[in-house]
Every structure is written in structure tokens, then in C-alpha cells.
Amino acid sequence: MPGILLGDVLPNFEADTTIGKIHFHEFLGNSWGILFSHPRDFTPVCTTELARAAKLSDEFKKRDVKMIALSIDSVEDHRKWSEDIMAFNQEKTCSPLPYPIIADDKRELAVLLGMLDPDERDKDGMPLTARCVFIVGPDKRLKLSVLYPATTGRNFDEILRVIDSLQLTATKKVATPVDWKPGQEVMVIPSLSEEEAKKLFPAGFTTKDVPSGKKYIRYTKL
Structure with missing residues (x-):
């Protein structure tokens, strides 16, 4: 099945x-x-996800991230579903969904991008779209891909955390450690020598001692 790999345009x-x-x-x-x-319109888990994404739209906007969803139903169904989504958020039904939804009723995009879930099928036996998350950089290249089964809803707080990491590490020679959150220490990438790291991080960095004696776990504050 065709699909998109990290780094692909x-x-x-x-x-x-x-x-x-x-x-x-x-x-x-x-x-x-x-x-x-999303697997399809008017389904419970998808509705909670799109409602959460709508509530976080200002957070995505602050990060200069444009949001767009995809489901295998028609534009007409998407518009009707959008009213349910905003009502789930206890918004007035006249409030528009703050991002567009792609209509992929022929599943052409789902096939092209490798989004189909072979284990989840509709009443006609057709595979449903899985819960994919694609983060795309300004260069139009795929920076992150996460694939959830239809039965498991996504965590949009984690998606925002990942975007913060991607945007930071795109411009700085650092990596973010496990459970990192904005404002916490980051790690100096291993490809930087001690001399290079000292020049790039004049405020200094700390090195964690490990039994191997190798100096590869280095933390710094930005």
C-alpha cells in the first residue's frame, strides 16, 4: 500500500x-x-477528537500550524457533522468549525497516503481510514507520523508537545529527552564535539556520568 515516510514531501x-x-x-x-x-463521520471517538482539536485551535495558531482533518464521507456530511462537533463543545451550533475537513469518499487520498486500516471495515466490507497524524514542516516534508487504530482516540496535548519539540529542534542543535515539556532542559546532540558545544552553548551544559565513561548525555538550558 502506498504511504508517506518521514522526510518525504x-x-x-x-x-x-x-x-x-x-x-x-x-x-x-x-x-x-x-x-x-478519521474513520468516518458521525462516530463517537472521532467526534470527541475533532471537538478537542477545535478547542485547541488557538494553541495551534500560536505555533503557526494550520489544521486540516480528513474523513471518508462527503462535504455535505462533514458540514452537518461539524454542528455536532461544536455542540459537543457546548458551542452554539452557528459557531463554525475552526479548520476544514477533507472529503475523501472515494478513499483516494487515504490510499495515496497509506491511511487505511485493514482491520476496521464498514458495513460494505470496505476498509476504514485509520487515525493518522501527519505533522508537516514549511518545506512540505513529513516531520512526524503517528498511526492509531480506529478504537483508540488521540491525545492532542501530546501532539502539541511534539510540535513544540519539532519546531525547537528544527532551529537548534538540541534534542528533547523523555517526557520533555517547554521550558525544561534539552540535550546537546551527540554529533557536536565538546568544543563545538561550548561555542554554541556559552551558558554551559552539564554531563551525566555513566558507567561506560562516555560523555554523551549532555543537558543544557536554552
Whole structure:
């Protein structure tokens, strides 16, 4: 099955959405992007996810991340479903969903991007779209991919944390350790020599002693 690997440029696909026809690259412009797919409209877990994403839309906007969802149903169904999603958030039904939903009723995009879940099928035996998360950089390359089964809802707080890490490490020669959150110490990447690290991090860094004696676990504050 075709799919997208980390570092690949996502195709500049054309799609019908709840805001009209788009070309993906033009939609993103120079921003980061998140594309998250859903098994189908009017399903319980998907509704909770899209509602949570809507509540966090200002957080994505602060990070210059454009949001776009995908589901295998029609634009008309998406628009009706959007009312349920906003009502779930206890928003007035006239409040628009703050991001578009792609209509992929022929599953063409789901096949192209490797989003189909072979174990989850509809009443006609057709495979449903899995819960994919694609984070795309301004260069249109895939920076992160997470694939959940249809039965497991995503954690959008974790998605925001990952975006913070991706955006930080895209411009600094650092990595983020386990359970890292913004404001905490980061790690100096192993490819930097001690001399290079001292120049790049004049405030200094600390090295954790380990039995091997190797000096590869180095922490610094930004």
C-alpha cells in the first residue's frame, strides 16, 4: 500500500473540503501543518477528537500550524457533522468549525497516503481510514507520523508537545529527552564535539556520568 515516510514531501493533492477546493501546498503556504484522519463521520471517538482539536485551535495558531482533518464521507456530511462537533463543545451550533475537513469518499487520498486500516471495515466490507497524524514542516516534508487504530482516540496535548519539540529542534542543535515539556532542559546532540558545544552553548551544559565513561548525555538550558 502506498504511504508517506518521514522526510518525504507530501504530494500537493487537490481535495474538496468544507471550505471549498484546496491544493495542499497552497493551503499550508509557509506554515507548519497537521493533517489528521478519521474513520468516518458521525462516530463517537472521532467526534470527541475533532471537538478537542477545535478547542485547541488557538494553541495551534500560536505555533503557526494550520489544521486540516480528513474523513471518508462527503462535504455535505462533514458540514452537518461539524454542528455536532461544536455542540459537543457546548458551542452554539452557528459557531463554525475552526479548520476544514477533507472529503475523501472515494478513499483516494487515504490510499495515496497509506491511511487505511485493514482491520476496521464498514458495513460494505470496505476498509476504514485509520487515525493518522501527519505533522508537516514549511518545506512540505513529513516531520512526524503517528498511526492509531480506529478504537483508540488521540491525545492532542501530546501532539502539541511534539510540535513544540519539532519546531525547537528544527532551529537548534538540541534534542528533547523523555517526557520533555517547554521550558525544561534539552540535550546537546551527540554529533557536536565538546568544543563545538561550548561555542554554541556559552551558558554551559552539564554531563551525566555513566558507567561506560562516555560523555554523551549532555543537558543544557536554552
